[in-house]
Amino acid sequence: MKPSYKILQKDKKTKARAGIISTPNGDIETPIFVPVGTQGTVKAVDPKQLREMGAEVVLANTYHLHLRPGEDLIKKFGGLSKFMSWNGPTMTDSGGFQVFSLGVGKEGGGVKFLRDDPKERNTDDPKPRLNKITEEGVTFQSHLDGSTHKLTPESSIDIQEKIGADLIVSFDDLESPKYDYEETKKSLEMTNRWEIRSKNAHKRKDQLLYGVTHGGPFRDLREESARFVDENFDAIALGGAHLSKTNLYEVVDWTTDVVTSEKPRHLLGIGEVDDLFEGVERGVDTFDCVIPTRIGRTGFFFISPPSGNMKNRFRTDIDKPQFVKDMKPLDPNCSCYTCQNFTRGYIHHLFRAKELLSYNLISLHNVHFLVNLTKDIRKSILEGNFKELKKKWLM
């Protein structure tokens, strides 16, 4: 079965839409937040807990899985979804973003991104080392053992076919945010050539292949990229994790104005609360981001309004002394397993004592929080009150 996308309801006032992506491993109701399971596991969260919270699809990183345990092993185990005992829809990225953005920096570019925020940095996540970019592809050294690897459009697709996710992504060149117009244009032309090679290499009919749009912060390049991807692919992935927020929203707008409405749109690597609302408003269907589990392991947990707001970025820190005797759940409005069963005081104790259960309980809550926020957003689109829900959260 070939995955497909259908719009169920368009919002009257915005570009928001509620839809459904059908895949061989099940349906994905959109808009939806996609938890990231980098190495084939959403960090500190059990797949059963993911199912129980209503997660619809999990994204894993091709770069990490290629290096360990390897795509051949995953294929032998029946593909990613079975391998990790998730048994639902899955997605992989192309591996490009890791090779470029986590690397020591593209020659002449010096790529350093949002994720360098030390509060949210996963310090035990060593970086690959980027060696060389040619027309053929990218050579890099593994962060695990220093071994040399090459990623090309053909090899990225081959790896992703073996990993076997339902939704996969074309291999692209990642422009540096420091590039000027001419450099960005040159990078986009490389991306376009690589995307066509990705498309030509892709054989599996049961996978939906996303093209990726680029073009930095430049409107005409973004529009050119969007048209190119729309012409060649059935699904649109927006590359934007390295843009500032204002620019990000502009870029989304430029892109969704150009591409065919009846294709699913994924915003790569983005997932803050405000991004979800602003992205959906501009016509994005799916979002992936490591943020809920990454901040969860450092003790930060999401809170909903009125306690949660734009100023505190909808989060606070369980390590604070004020939570020692607090008998409330992490978020009093939350229906997750953690909030239905545990107090802030107990989780504060576990976190202070460095107990593994604390990382599980907080991460589970955070993933549930974003997944169910997008489910509420979907409901609001179906019921015609998306703008009201957005106002309630982002005022």
Added chain:
Amino acid sequence: MKPSYKILQKDKKTKARAGIISTPNGDIETPIFVPVGTQGTVKAVDPKQLREMGAEVVLANTYHLHLRPGEDLIKKFGGLSKFMSWNGPTMTDSGGFQVFSLGVGKEGGGVKFLRDDPKERNTDDPKPRLNKITEEGVTFQSHLDGSTHKLTPESSIDIQEKIGADLIVSFDDLESPKYDYEETKKSLEMTNRWEIRSKNAHKRKDQLLYGVTHGGPFRDLREESARFVDENFDAIALGGAHLSKTNLYEVVDWTTDVVTSEKPRHLLGIGEVDDLFEGVERGVDTFDCVIPTRIGRTGFFFISPPSGNMKNRFRTDIDKPQFVKDMKPLDPNCSCYTCQNFTRGYIHHLFRAKELLSYNLISLHNVHFLVNLTKDIRKSILEGNFKELKKKWLM
């Protein structure tokens, strides 16, 4: 309600018995293995997972909970069982074992125990420092911040009343295995005085207070201790974690021959597979031990016969290269959540990648393994084939 114990069935050929301990938080079907939740959490295992696997009671350590988060906080949260969201029967020890055995060594004694096995050592578990032992009690320094604390029979009971477990233990002096007869006898006399003080300090009628038997490896002291505890307490705890196996089984025999049959018997800190069979055969009802979670975090998992046997101590190491492509569950005979849903190959990958889910999945399996082994033992007693089951495992 006062906890009580009832024998349901005695084995015809041995001293094994199947019984039931009734507590205000529910019934405990014995024999049963008791998972240890040192700091108010069974390491890396969720309380819901404990319920689902059929765990009957959880033991927490008074020493650790006293230092953090403190008994007053636990009391405020409704007691240990509610605090940790376990909502079933709980047990605490007296705190004495930690202060003595994990300390730098009793003056003149130099206590070093089995747990010094580096393979199983939880290296991130710093030790308290023992300062002084007097008739009144023990002074020690916290392993957390160096602060000075005193533990006496009265304070141990006060702490345990506030923590609020259903089954609690008298404060005792822990003899060194290096003590000669006279030193052991002197230590036992101190234990006896401390146990009477514990009993006098105990006010809560809804808790069952265990007396602890001591006397080192000396038969007459062990028998004297057993008679003393039997005269003064409704429940018998056997102190023996520092004895060699042969001697341990002798000591259990000497003790259970002396004490009243209709009282529950707990073997403190013991829980290897062979110990469970040998202990039950000699009339022990309950066992606690950190072993399933401690070895679980280092990648060792329990396996049942025929792969598991006395020689490999019913375990193997998930880190072994042979498991890379292994599509079998950890233990093909196991019905736990891990074994029903995950392969050795996947868990090997998670463990190599240092993913937190690996510690959860292996620890869950290990706890399930021992809990359900004791459930099978119980069933065999009720069905009259305990000896056959023991032979199947320990031949």
